Structure formats: structure tokens, C-alpha cells
Amino acid sequence: MNIDLSGKKIVVTGGAGFIGSNLCEALLSKNNTVVCLDNFSTGKRENISTFLENPKFVLIEGDIRNLNDCIKATKGVDYVLHQAALGSVPRSIKDPITSNNVNVGGFLNMLVASRDNSVKRFVYAASSSTYGDSKSMPKVEDVIGKPLSPYAVTKYVNELYADVFSKTYGLETIGLRYFNVFGRKQDPNGAYAAVIPKFVSQLMRGESPVINGDGSYSRDFTYIDNVIQANLLSLVTHNKEALNTVYNVAFGDRNTLNDLVGFLKKYLSEFDKTIAEIAIKYGENRVGDIPHSHADTQKAKQFLSYNPKFSLQKGLKESVKWYWENL
Template identity: 45%
Template sequence: MKNKKVAVTGGLGFIGSHLVERLCQDNEVVIVDNETTGSIKNIKHLEFDKISLDLGDITEIDLVNSFEGCDYVFHHAAMASVPASVADPIKCNLINITGTLNVLLAARDCGVRKVVFASSAAVYGDNTNLPLSEKTLLKPVSPYALSKAVGEMYCQLFTDIYKLSTISLRYFNVFGPRQDPNSQYASVIPHFISSILNGERPVIFGDGEQSRDFIYVKHIVEANLRACQSNHTGAYNIATGKKTTINQLVPVINQTLGEDMDPIYDEPRPGDVKHSLADISKSELLNFKPSINFPDELSETVHWFVENQEFKE
């Protein structure tokens, strides 16, 4: 994508900042962010001549002004925490549902060509019918998961009623540089890296044989670009279609750091899903089929944390 004007809500966050990093190379980028979980540190290394920053909440800011002249909107601003959503479902509803509705209305009114909505595999809940396909019944088990499902429905509604092209990307377990290990919704990967860097044994809840479909953040960026330039709408799994157990993570992290830290095994956490795996056949319609090298991607993530230990402060 080149010579476009795009908006990224949540553009100072973990995934959003990686998307901005890629987009600003050849496009004008407007970031909308309230700095609740995102940080200007995430884009400090970028040239700002093609980036403008609208600081504000998507429930309050004039999004029509932010999106004026934009070709595409990538909507990543959200309360992205299951525990926080359980503690305050009204706030989750306001940010994730009303906020998404505000984004869609502004995009419609500004003549945006397409909205890419960051959804989540959380919409599947504890469904054990693996691998999970887009035809799988949604079973949200938290306000966060429910809000993402409603966001998808609003996107489809705006496509059907207002002819605003939208697409929802259901991210599975995303990891990579700039992910906050202190975040309540961070992947287990930054938690493990942070623990070992601090000389602490990483904690594994359960026997460690639970598995996840981990996907590197750079593949998420690629999926966003392909999704916005495609003619497809609806919901798509964005994952690798491969499973990795929690036990497999620690040796790779130890090897990269030159450590030999044995994990501590604790009782399983209530509500934790034992296995998660995506059916990614539908995402091939977007010409998205990531070339996966999980050990190298994990090592690259570890090296970033080593070089940026001040980031966690």
C-alpha cells in the first residue's frame, strides 16, 4: 500500500504501533490514542513527518475530524483485558462497543473505503471443537469477548446497511517486541521473558501441556494490509494453524538468554482454556498464509526485551 491516508485507532499500543511502523513508510498515518495502555515510546524510533497524533478517547474525540480524507481505518483501540472487563463491564461496553460504533459512524460519514476491525479468538470462548473455524459457534465467556463479538456484528451491519466495507480479524495469541509483560492480557511469552531476565523462575499454571496458536506480530501487520486491500468482508481467523505447548516455550527462552531457569508449576487457573488452535483455511482468501519460523521469532522477541529492558519501567 502506498500514497494513502490511513487512521489507526490504538496506534500507540503493542499491535497498533507495529502497524503504524509499517504504514508510515509509504503512507500518511493518523494515530488516535488516549495513552491508557499505549505509549509514545512505541513509536519514538519512527520519522514523524508522515505521522499525526490525535490524543483522545474514541468515545469522546471528534473522529470525523480524525478520519477526514482517510482511505482506510484500522480499529485497534479497545479495553483489551478480560479481567478488567469482568471488573467493569460497563466501561468495557462503553469503550469496545460504543467506541466501535463511533468509529464506524465516523468512517461512514467520511467516505472511508474500508474499516479493518481487530477482533479476537476470545469470541470462541471455551469451545473445544478444534481447530476453530469461522463457522464455529461463538461462546463468549467474558464482557471483553462479548464486546468483540458485538463489534464484529456492528461491522457486518454497517456493510449490509450503509455499504461501508468492513472486515474483522480474529487474532489468536499474538506475541512480539513491545508487548507489555505487565499487561493483564499479555501473552505468556513476555511474562516468561520478563521473569527470566529478572532472575525469577517462570510460573506455569497447570502441567504446561496446554497449547496455544501463537502468531508473531509482524504476521498480524501483514494480515491487516492484505485484509484492507482485499474485496472480502466478514470475519477471518488470523493465526498460524499450528499449536505450541507452554512447556516448549521455556527452553527456547532459556537458550536465547543463556540461562537454565526451571519453571515453577502451580495450580491451573479457573477458566483457562486447555487448547486453542485455529483453522486458517478461510484466511487464504486474503492471500494470507504466514511463513512461520516460531523459534526464530521467539528468539527475536527475547533479544528485543534484552535490548530494551528499560521499556518495562
């Protein structure tokens, strides 16, 4: 990825998480100083273990719900990549208060700290869940519906707060609406594990994955390297028209859950032939799930020069290899 970004000091909140740790790695490889702020509630120390000896990597074990931690992390930095959040629609339905405290209260703390410490640009993880019950396809940034979960509410509120801080305080912001991100370092364990690592680990154990519904729901699955590209491009753009708005970050295609499992079985069976014969089970549809998700990526291509290189199949091949070697 030939993006000219070096010699900067950049905060990555949630830097020990799946997306955050991959961003830390990309930034360090380009000779930037990286400040990782994480409370390890969902992030993992092993995700950043290889960075700890790097003099350009600074770990602050803190919580975005604590304003002082946010102020400490943003002191003297150029940019913020805000990835810290409590993800998962089901988790937010079970415990909306904690999701709100982290995703809204923590987000506001980071905005205030960035404003007060004169951060040049605040790039944050938004979410495709913001499209809610909108039936229009593909999803275009300025056409959204009503949120279908507390998580979706929190991510939409983030966009509203970012817009207000841009207009009121002059803070440069860019929101990246991620669509079902997957790839290396994504945790397959826990009650709220994402579908791809969860299915991979089940198939590797010879277990039948359970699809919620009949498998016809579709997603614009987005490989991690596409997301890294979008974040770095958001930091380096000099186009004033590109600022203070939101972008879809996806490959721009959609596949059903049945398609997904078929690809996983195919690629995993290259390592273990018996996986091809594992049966798939079907359960109830999950409350709060959007039936179909498909991103229009033209806005990001036009204003950020976003050019995603990894389709679902190409990304799955990379991911399956990583899981096979690391699980």
C-alpha cells in the same frame, strides 16, 4: 513484505499500542500518511517516539469513547485499522463496564465516524476469544461457541456490528481474529501483561515464571509480522468475496505453555547460560481461559493470500533478541 500499498491516508486507532505501533511503522515505511488515535491508557509514547518527526505521521491524542475524536481522526482518510481496545480476559472480568464502554461503545463510534466520513474500508482487530466454549479443533471461522468472558462478549459484538454496518450502510469491513499475538514492543509490565513478554522479563531477572494450570493448555501463538501482513492484505484486496467477513490470523499451529517456556529458556540461555536452570512454577487455572486454541487459516489464505512466515520458534528468536537489547 512485498504488498503494494502507498500514498494512502490511514487511521490506526490504538496506534501507540503494541500492535498499533508496529502497524504505523509498516505503513509509514510504505510512504503512507498515518493518523494515530490513542488516549495512552495502555499505549506508550515510546512506541511512537521515532515517528513524531515524520511529516506523514499525525498524532491525535483522543479517546474512541468520544465520537468527536473519532470524526476528527477519520476525516479525509482512505482506510481505518481499528486496533484500540481494552484487552485482557482478567481485566474484563474485574471491570466489565469499562471493557464494554471501550470495546463496544468505542467500536460503534468508529464505525459511525467511518460511515459519515466515507471511509473506503474498515479493518478491525477481532479475537480468537470469540470461539468461547467451542470444542472443535482447529478453529474454523463459522463454528463458534458461547463466550467465556466479558472481553469475549465485546469482541463478538464488534463482529455483529461490523456485519450490520456492511449490510445497512455499505461500509466495507474485514475482521481479523487474532490468536495470541506476540513480538517487539509488547509490554512485559503491569497486571495484565501478556504471557510471553511477562515470562521473558521474569527469566531475564532470574525469576521463576508461574504457569496457570499444569502447562498443558495450548495456544496458536502468532508473531507480530504475521499480523502486519494480514492487515496490509486486508487493505489492498480487490476481491469482493473477501470483504464483510472475518478471518483467523495465526500461524496455524499450537504449542503448550510448557513448550513455550522451554523455548524461551533455550533462546534466552544463548545470552545468559544460567537461565536454562531456572525452575518453573505452577498455579491455578485462570477463570475465563480457553483451554486450547488452534486456528484454521485456510480462509485467509484463500481470500486474502495470507501466507504467515513466522512460526512460534522463529518469532520467539526475534522477540527474545529484541527484549534482550531493549529491556
